[in-house]
Amino acid sequence: MKIKPIAQTYIVAAPVAKVFQTFTDAKRITRWSKGTALFSKRAGGRFSLWGGSIAGVNKKIVKNKLIVQSWRILDTPWKKASKVMFAFFPEGKKTRVALVHSGFPAKERRKLALGWRRYYLGAIQKLLVQKPRRRR
Numbered sequence: 001m002k003i004k005p006i007a008q009t010y011i012v013a014a015p016v017a018k019v020f021q022t023f024t025d026a027k028r029i030t031r032w033s034k035g036t037a038l039f040s041k042r043a044g045g046r047f048s049l050w051g052g053s054i055a056g057v058n059k060k061i062v063k064n065k066l067i068v069q070s071w072r073i074l075d076t077p078w079k080k081a082s083k084v085m086f087a088f089f090p091e092g093k094k095t096r097v098a099l100v101h102s103g104f105p106a107k108e109r110r111k112l113a114l115g116w117r118r119y120y121l122g123a124i125q126k127l128l129v130q131k132p133r134r135r136r
Helices: 017-026 026-033 106-129
Strands: 007-010 048-049 056-061 066-073 082-091 094-102
Touching: 007 106, 017 048, 017 082, 017 094, 017 106, 026 106, 094 106
Parallel strands: none
Antiparallel strands: 007 094, 048 056, 056 066, 066 082, 082 094
16 A cells, blocks of 8 residues: 655745755754754765654755655664655745655654654744844
8 A cells, every 4th residue: 555645835934045054954953953963965975863863865965956865763663764855946035845755654644744844844944933143
């Protein structure tokens, strides 16, 4: 039985270059995820999020347009990598981010869909609408 992929779309209140950087810069990832992150910005390079609880390989990266990754959630019983794709579309001063996640067990679908909303793309949206802090 083929499992229906998770497909979600988000509008982020920032230009596409800034949004893309928030997905690919380890320091920015650490800010929105509140966990240690590593990220190689090249195809074939590795990434890890939340201190290594999620890890994978960047299969394709097209700056400001596309990220395709193989994903492994290390604290789950399923060992096969799933596929995650983020596409970025400029919409004036905002960016539309399209997410497609496939290749996961059916019983994980609901939890994964909520996780994308709450901990990943939702966190990115919140980070990018925060007002910059003044330095004293």
